[in-house]
Amino acid sequence: MTIENLRIGIVTVSDRASRGEYDDRGGPAIEKWLDAAISSPWLAVKRLIPDERLLLEDTLTKLCDEECCQLVVTTGGTGPALRDITPDVTAAICEKMMPGFGEMMRTESLKFVPTAILSRQTAGIRGRTLIVNLPGKPSAISDCLNAVFPAIPYCIDLLDGPYIETNEKVVKAFRPKHALLKKRES
Amino acid sequence: MTIENLRIGIVTVSDRASRGEYDDRGGPAIEKWLDAAISSPWLAVKRLIPDERLLLEDTLTKLCDEECCQLVVTTGGTGPALRDITPDVTAAICEKMMPGFGEMMRTESLKFVPTAILSRQTAGIRGRTLIVNLPGKPSAISDCLNAVFPAIPYCIDLLDGPYIETNEKVVKAFRPKHALLKKRES
């Protein structure tokens, strides 16, 4: 039985929110969604930083390597503008990329706006941590989490993380049968 | 109010068309489509070159850095054959990749031919220029432009380029509300 606790990094990447020009709405929207969705215990490790390459690199790296988060979600910085560097930094610090996350989030967002193809959102793995880029807009955040979260608990299993249980009214995690056994054994 | 003019690079990449073995049909097909679609003023900067890595690298780079095109579209060289190097050169000279463009163009082309998965079309950003690879076949060019162009004017806005207006009978550009305000202010 694993006694390791689930720790989730929530990183808002925004020049203006980090300067206090407006409130960070992305980070709280993620935390609220996860609070409703995850029924097993978990801890949020929150960060709010500007769109600065080295600072984001350092922030993500520490959430993985020092804070031991098994999942890190970012919001903001995924567009085509000069300062949008979140996906590039994610790719730079990950050993493995997970292209299916970006594909699915864009497919999902395309149901609402044709400009969804401008999103460069991706996901990757650094060590035992899954990093997922979400959009900056709060309403788009829940669309994307609804779409990709069903696959995340099993991904964390495969990375030897804690067994995540979900509130099925919000989101239903999918695991192959042999992975469900793991829970009964523990 | 921006007084900057829209300049669009149109690059045909084809060994045989550049040797005069047949007429370039891709470049003119792009120009014709854009002429019908864009209602604000714009200038075409046309190139016709063989599938040579260094020459394509040089051509794309100059269209971005010296000719100050805000958009560069290529046709040809996106398949799996040995001489097909357009997406690779595009990736090599861009700072940011835009995977959603390739995904959408392949999804669109798959409605017509199962070999659409062989297309390696991509898009990326160099400085303030968006570069988009289109297929070589003229009929596929308009299928792809119909699919991705609705997102391009807003992308150019985000790259601080001129405000592109479209002929809605051909294609309807999409912008979020706050981006539409920009026009009224100008």
Add this chain to the structure above:
Amino acid sequence: MTIENLRIGIVTVSDRASRGEYDDRGGPAIEKWLDAAISSPWLAVKRLIPDERLLLEDTLTKLCDEECCQLVVTTGGTGPALRDITPDVTAAICEKMMPGFGEMMRTESLKFVPTAILSRQTAGIRGRTLIVNLPGKPSAISDCLNAVFPAIPYCIDLLDGPYIETNEKVVKAFRPKHALLKKRES
């Protein structure tokens, strides 16, 4: 007329199957599917190896460069776990990537399981060889081959390989008209 013979590398990447802890089911599932699907002559070149980066790199490279396979298919090692390195090694030894294959295989697998986004399957080209990653699970193997194989014979044509004919009851290869002429001429 080409007299070159079709050689297909079939590589099972699995720590446990290579240690004999269980039977390799992926490699035989691929061979059986290809046997039913391809009606022109072909030869299987089979390998069974653990999820070891250097060994997989060496195995794939030799199947391309020394065994002269025009197509190499892998099974296993495409997930997010620490030892899953097949797509990364594929990318490392290929000159060109073919993102459309991974996109289509994930789209196909998503019809069955939401965890399909965890698959990192890709395809690429090394010299004149197409390399395609398939999943590890035998049932998912045929789903993926059904989806992508219609495009493979024409891809091999474009790489100057032998003309592959298929059993249309299993899978129908697609070629544009001008590529069909090649057959009649030979």
